[in-house]
Amino acid sequence: MNNKAWFYVGLTSIFELIWLYGFNRAEAPWQWALVVLFIFMDLNFLAKACQYLAAGTVYAVFAAVGTIGTILMDTFLLEQTISSAMMVCMALILLGVLGLNLSDPSADEEEENHG
Numbered sequence: 174m175n176n177k178a179w180f181y182v183g184l185t186s187i188f189e190l191i192w193l194y195g196f197n198r199a200e201a202p203w204q205w206a207l208v209v210l211f212i213f214m215d216l217n218f219l220a221k222a223c224q225y226l227a228a229g230t231v232y233a234v235f236a237a238v239g240t241i242g243t244i245l246m247d248t249f250l251l252e253q254t255i256s257s258a259m260m261v262c263m264a265l266i267l268l269g270v271l272g273l274n275l276s277d278p279s280a281d282e283e284e285e286n287h288g
Contacts, residue, residue: 178226181222194250197251219231229277234274
């Protein structure tokens with residue numbers, strides 16, 4: 174696996190969660206400017222990750238981290254409740270992303286092309 178690619182996937186996932194949190198909390202114009210800055214940085218890291226990995230793989234991880242991270246932020250930072258059904262669904266999302274990544278035949282080709 175290409176460490177640089179997964180580094181960018183990690184960054185885009187973290188920046189997505191940062192701007193999503195900011196979206197809930199921003200009030201002042203400078204705060205909204207920071208949210209927009211984080212959105213642009215997020216998209217930049219997303220594009221860089223797609224240079225090294227298949228876009229479907231990158232987006233699957235990106236969307237899964239965004240979905241699960243948002244639910245966890247809502248639960249722990251915004252004090253919303255989480256049901257056992259939601260936890261099961263989050264586990265299914267993780268299993269689905271893992272399955273897609275493990276069964277992606279282009280992953281070996283991407284590694285050969287960029288490794």
